Amino acid sequence: MAHEGTLLRATLAASGAIAPGAAVPREYIGQALKELVMHEVGHTLGLRHNFRGTAAIPMEKLFDRAYTATHGTSASVMDYNPPAIALDRSKQGDYYSRTIGTYDRWAIKYGYAGVPGETPDAERPGLKAIAAQASDPEHVFGTDEDAGFAAYGLDPTVTRYDQTSDPLAWAKDRVTLVNRLFDSLETRLMAAGDGYPKLRRGFRDLLFERWYATLVTTKYLAGAYTSRDHRGDPNSRPPFVAVSAARQREALAFIADAGLGENLYRFRPELLNKLAPERWWHWGVNPFSEGRIDFPLHDWALAFQGTLVRLLTDPQVLSRVRDAELRADTRSQMVTIPDILTTLTASIWAEAGVQGSQRARNTTSIRRDLQRLYLARLLRMVVTPEPGTPEDARTVARATLVSLSGALGRAQAPANELDGYTQAHFADSRQRIEQALNAQVVQPLGPPPPPTR
Ligand SMILES: [Zn+2]
Structure with a gap:
């Protein structure tokens, strides 16, 4: 290369x-x-x-x-x-x-x-x-x-x-x-x-x-x-x-x-x-x-x-x-799927104090971009999953969002003294989660299509 x-x-x-x-x-x-x-x-x-x-x-x-x-x-x-x-x-x-x-x-x-051998079969x-x-x-x-x-x-x-x-x-x-x-x-x-x-x-x-x-x-x-x-x-x-x-x-x-x-x-x-x-x-x-x-x-x-x-x-x-x-x-x-989403969430949303023991802190613009991208990914998994997404991924993503929303709520406590960018970002992210969780999942229930070859 x-x-x-x-x-x-x-x-x-x-x-x-x-x-x-x-x-x-x-x-x-x-x-x-x-x-x-x-x-x-x-x-x-x-x-x-x-x-x-x-x-x-x-x-x-x-x-x-x-x-x-x-x-x-x-x-x-x-x-x-x-x-x-x-x-x-x-x-x-x-x-x-x-x-x-x-x-x-x-x-x-x-x-x-x-x-050895005179013919392909013999070889x-x-x-x-x-x-x-x-x-x-x-x-x-x-x-x-x-x-x-x-x-x-x-x-x-x-x-x-x-x-x-x-x-x-x-x-x-x-x-x-x-x-x-x-x-x-x-x-x-x-x-x-x-x-x-x-x-x-x-x-x-x-x-x-x-x-x-x-x-x-x-x-x-x-x-x-x-x-x-x-x-x-x-x-x-x-x-x-x-x-x-x-x-x-x-x-x-x-x-x-x-x-x-x-x-x-x-x-x-x-x-x-x-x-x-x-x-x-x-x-x-x-x-x-x-x-x-x-x-x-x-x-x-x-x-x-x-x-x-x-x-x-x-x-x-x-x-x-x-x-x-x-x-x-x-x-x-x-x-498991919960292992993966838990690890990703802990790393990507570290500033929101998702680890529980940690206090929320300010985010940088590069991190806010990543947090939004990951959030959009989780929301999509819940609301309009890509074809082939296992139902278990949807339910785990939902549970992940519920706990992330909780962390974002706690993070906004005035004692954390977050800057304007971070406050707005946390509030907006939390609101997007709440809207998605309250949305009706429009998805026909029935047997999944057979695997494509
Ligand atoms: Zn080559």
């Missing part, structure tokens, strides 16, 4: 590895090009994407050059791999795979190795013996149809542009790396004589990288590790192995904090005043590419946070949560 350039250059400059504003090292460019060529050649040889390739590489091996020299940074060059960037620069290893991966060798063997047993090695941890596989979000992917290890067998730990590292860079981005990214549009691009890239790391971890929610092993394969795994509830809760807490937390979009005014637009106005480039000359931080913050809220409350995800509950052995292994 183009965004990687900022993260890499800023990290390298921070460590003194390159001068501020300098280009990325030749070694990096060479490795990136080589991996790209290996990937495209893989397609010409018939390979599909393998977005699970990175899941074969343990976190502690990612920066171990001796290991990546033979294993690469992924079990497959058919993955989309971000460069491996070490938080601690002294630990930097390969940026990209320098070799094809263990999965690639196995897949090519299946497709091209000579197996079958030999080919089946190769295919039966699917459960080998070095042969992990997941492809395009597994790699999306919400309805389009439930396996947290099969995602484009993630890394290692522990994408949650990787995402946490990534967020730490990005958050460290904001304050000194100018000195790290810009040399004397550079124009400020470079800083604006870099700032936007960091926002994107931080958001993407949290996005990746939404797949832990009601997630499952999938496999395509056949019955009787050596060490064969079931097609679905649920992500443990502890892991799901860890991911949810991470998103609530690193994706939706209270101070995420607070930046120094000095930095915000330097986010200049591109002034080159020509084919494909213009100063209004973001609609305005100044930097629309509210728009970006709402877009990034809104995606997370929508994904975590997507009808398909909430439906999956209910089915995942059936596949859990005990209650303690479940993450």
Whole structure:
């Protein structure tokens, strides 16, 4: 991704590895090009994407050059791999795979190795013996149809542009790396004589990288590790192995904090005043590419946070949560719809004192936008649910709104000394909730339509 350039250059400059504003090292460019060529050649040889390739590489091996020299940074060059960037620069290893991966060798063997037999039927047993090695941890596989979000992917290890067998730990590292860079981005990214549009691009890239790391971890929610092993394969795994509830809760807490937390979009005014637009106005480039000359931080913050809220409350995800509950052995292994809405509400409406023990406090404009977006989402779930929304989500959303309304009522106590914005916002939000709760739900009661195929 183009965004990687900022993260890499800023990290390298921070460590003194390159001068501020300098280009990325030749070694990096060479490795990136080589991996790209290996990937495209893989397609010409018939390979599909393998977005699970990175899941074969343990976190502690990612920066171990001796290991990546033979294993690469992924079990497959058919993955989309971000460069491996070490938080601690002294630990930097390969940026990209320098070799094809263990999965690639196995897949090519299946497709091209000579197996005994004069006819296709006679070759079958030999080919089946190769295919039966699917459960080998070095042969992990997941492809395009597994790699999306919400309805389009439930396996947290099969995602484009993630890394290692522990994408949650990787995402946490990534967020730490990005958050460290904001304050000194100018000195790290810009040399004397550079124009400020470079800083604006870099700032936007960091926002994107931080958001993407949290996005990746939404797949832990009601997630499952999938496999395509056949019955009787050596060490064969079931097609679905649920992500443990502890892991799901860890991911949810991470998103609530690193994706939706209270101070995420607070930046120094000095930095915000330097986010200049591109002034080159020509084919494909213009100063209004973001609609305005100044930097629309509210728009970006709402877009990034809104995606997370929508994904975590997507009808398909909430439906999956209910089915995942059936596949859990005990209650303690479940993450439920109430768990999700409670966590989201506690994080997004923290200033209203929803935690009970906390006093209400003033909100910022960025937070009010997010609170309104989430409120609208809950109201919609209750009043005009999107097709496919489970009835349980509607009732839980209703209960969530009742308790939020209570918190907003208490928050308005004069002792809290809220500012005018916050008072108006809390009062308006409470009124919207009351109106929705009193509205008639116009919804035919009857059997749900059959699932679409
Ligand atoms: Zn490709």
